[in-house]
Amino acid sequence: MSRKRLVRRILHLILIGLLSVSCSKSNGSSEVSNEELDRNWEQYTIFKQGNIPLLLISVHGGDIEPDFIEDRTCSQAVTVKDLHTLEITQGIESELVKLGYQPYVVINKLHRKKIDLNRSVSNATCGNPITSEYWQLFHDQIKAYRSEIETKFSTGLVLDVHGHSHEVQRIELGYLLSATDLRQENETLNEVAYKNKSSIRHLTENSTGLQLSDYLNGAQSFGQLFEERGYPSVPSLSDRAPKEGEAYWSGGYNTQEYGSRYSGDVDAIQVELNMTNVRNNASNRSRFTRYCAEVILSYLETHY
Numbered sequence: 001m002s003r004k005r006l007v008r009r010i011l012h013l014i015l016i017g018l019l020s021v022s023c024s025k026s027n028g029s030s031e032v033s034n035e036e037l038d039r040n041w042e043q044y045t046i047f048k049q050g051n052i053p054l055l056l057i058s059v060h061g062g063d064i065e066p067d068f069i070e071d072r073t074c075s076q077a078v079t080v081k082d083l084h085t086l087e088i089t090q091g092i093e094s095e096l097v098k099l100g101y102q103p104y105v106v107i108n109k110l111h112r113k114k115i116d117l118n119r120s121v122s123n124a125t126c127g128n129p130i131t132s133e134y135w136q137l138f139h140d141q142i143k144a145y146r147s148e149i150e151t152k153f154s155t156g157l158v159l160d161v162h163g164h165s166h167e168v169q170r171i172e173l174g175y176l177l178s179a180t181d182l183r184q185e186n187e188t189l190n191e192v193a194y195k196n197k198s199s200i201r202h203l204t205e206n207s208t209g210l211q212l213s214d215y216l217n218g219a220q221s222f223g224q225l226f227e228e229r230g231y232p233s234v235p236s237l238s239d240r241a242p243k244e245g246e247a248y249w250s251g252g253y254n255t256q257e258y259g260s261r262y263s264g265d266v267d268a269i270q271v272e273l274n275m276t277n278v279r280n281n282a283s284n285r286s287r288f289t290r291y292c293a294e295v296i297l298s299y300l301e302t303h304y
């Protein structure tokens with residue numbers, strides 16, 4: 001199904017939801033033009049085509065809560081918003097644009113109470129048919145951009161931007177390797193099993209002499225680029241792994257699906273931002289987005 005047809009189908013479902021609320025009060029016409037439907041849809045997403053091999057995803061920073069979508073109440077439904085991650089993702093984009101680079105962007109603006117787009121469809125929507133269609137559209141757009149990046153640039157990077165509330169104030173980078181995995185000696189980490197498990201499998205197979213440990217905790221690792229700019233990060237050269245007992249997010253659904261663990265030549269990293277000095281006030285957010293754009297460009301230039 002084309003994107004346009006899918007959008008219309010979803011909007012009709014949303015409209016049915018709205019009409020079922022309003023019909024009890026009115027016998028009036030239910031005609032709504034396609035333009036109006038398309039406008040409604042755009043309230044909930046930001047999709048942008050890019051000109052560099054980078055796709056930014058943000059799914060937990062939205063705060064729109066339409067009444068016609070029921071709150072998620074199924075067991076294991078996490079409904080907490082990742083504060084300021086939507087505006088930080090947009091900030092990173094605009095810093096890159098200032099430097100002449102447009103990343104691909106896929107942003108959700110609905111609140112996590114309504115949908116969790118870093119989960120499989122059943123957990124994401126708790127079985128709600130309206131948001132199940134929305135989930136499909138959202139992920140189809142990510143897939144379309146990811147495959148466009150592969151076609152145009154042959155390889156690329158997906159960054160899924162989140163915010164954590166763990167005690168240790170540092171950026172947590174998720175490569176689908178657990179804290180226990182990251183605590184292994186580099187020699188062990190460079191065994192094929194870890195490479196195949198990681199979301200940057202493609203990068204490790206196509207590098208010139210670098211091994212998985214170099215990408216995780218080496219001088220040119222993504223984490224170390226943040227460290228050098230004053231943002232503590234794990235894993236990195238300065239902090240190679242969370243200690244036993246320390247909380248750490250290793251990467252969720254989007255990192256699994258859109259990195260190179262299972263297939264393809266596009267890698268992914270989950271970027272979990274801490275609060276202090278990063279998200280906690282407007283000037284910190286603005287400074288962070290500038291440095292983050294620098295880190296991303298440096299990483300892309302070195303490795304992609």
Ligand SMILES: [Zn+2]
Pocket residue numbers: 060082161162163
């Ligand atoms: Zn999140």
